[in-house]
Amino acid sequence: MHINLHLYIETANLINTDNRTHKYKQLIKYIYIITMAKIKIETPKGDIIVRLYDDTPKHRDNMLKLVEEGFYNGTLFHRVIKDFMVQGGDPDSKNAPKGKQLGAGGPDYTIEAEFTPTHFHKRGALAAARLGDEVNPNKESSGSQFYIVLGEKYNQGQLKQMEKQMKQNQETITFNDLVTYYKKEIMEMRKNRDRAGLQEMQERLMKEAKEICKQNPVGFSAEQMEAYTTIGGTPFLDGEYTVFGEVEEGLDVVDAIQNVDTDRADRPTEDIAMTITRID
Known part of the structure; x- marks a missing residue:
């Protein structure tokens, strides 16, 4: 443009x-x-226009590269969960027979996470799918699979409760990291049955974890609170999956896709194929 x-x-x-x-x-x-670069996702339900954020360049450039190569053409929205999200981008979904379980395909690479506080899981957000933390602790994104957020609306009380849980989780993770760091000293105390030393160490690390968390507070911004209470989304995914774009036109099409019948694996019983082109 x-x-x-x-x-x-x-x-x-x-x-x-x-x-x-x-x-x-x-x-x-x-x-x-x-x-910003824009793409058009053509589906049997209509077209979806998505703009890709410039401050998530690895994800943007990868998506544009795959689009230019025609990678997505003929792939399906293979996972659809009402009031949550619609997911696509698995190359194994091309011409996949009915009932075949999908979602494990993709190019032979992942993309480094690009978390940006201003980009979050509001309704219409475009985000990258990924494997779980147990095998993917750095939260690296799939090389091709993506999802569009639908979610639901939350009230202030629900979001405040989520914030409380987020802070507790942050303190727990930070404490466990400190325990790992001081593992040698802790094991020595256990070996010597130094209960007083272990108790003192625990209290010190808990206090240290709280101080670290105070310097790096978690929670929802005013913009997030506004979005999640008005248009909705999936706030529990923030900071877990990279958001790298948003729907500019065609949310009604995404709604139409989320309302189709699905099987036990959340695959639509009718194939919803896509063709993606760059339009900027």
């Missing part, structure tokens, strides 16, 4: 001084959005 940036900057400079900073920021944000 070609735009006249000089014209936009000149327009910003004409805005009155009192309001210039706010308007300028809005203008820059607008320029940032309209220059």
